[in-house]
Amino acid sequence: MKKITLLLLPLLLASCQYFDKQVPDEDEFLQQRLKEIDWKKVSSYPSLAECDAITDKDLKKECFFSTMTRLVQEKLDTDTIAMLYPEIDTIQVKVTVYPDATLKFEPQIPRDSVKYDSVKIDSIIKARLVDFPKIEPAQKEGIPVTTEFILPVILDVK
Known part of the structure; x- marks a missing residue:
């Protein structure tokens, strides 16, 4: 059991880098989303x-x-x-x-x-x-x- 714990511990410590992502700025995300929207077309017709x-x-x-x-x-x-x-x-x-x-x-x-x-x-x-x-x-x-x-x-x- 100790050997398994010793093997898993470095894996857990190394995997923390995957959780440390930067969250995009709210205004930046909004501007990006507004550029993606086609304002001349509707999503669904009447x-x-x-x-x-x-x-x-x-x-x-x-x-x-x-x-x-x-x-x-x-x-x-x-x-x-x-x-x-x-x-x-x-x-x-x-x-x-x-x-x-x-x-x-x-x-x-x-x-x-x-x-x-x-x-x-x-x-x-x-x-x-x-x-x-x-x-x-x-x-x-x-x-x-x-x-x-x-x-x-x-x-x-x-």
Whole structure:
């Protein structure tokens, strides 16, 4: 037993050098971590309940955008925009998803065009685009963030 203790004692004393590492400075570590973060991309895109089962990031993003486009088109299908302005077949709708999961819709109609009553179109769209399913906001490093995107909405005349 003494021989084993004598053999282990030098090993233990020599191994202390592995525990004597310098801890990086907090500010230095923070600056290094901030440089690593890509501020132009989110960690996870907004999501709807029907897309939650998908684990692949790109497929989940595609599911969200296609589902949102479908929901917006369904809400605007029963609308008078296509009847009032038959020359408009597609409207670009800017969607903003806030960190508290609220939505804001803004139609992107050319403001320089005098043949469209943009105020009227805007009010019709905002009145129709209510009661959406709960949306999980996008996240950046685990923190909910605001995201904006533009959906092309095809107006269908019935």
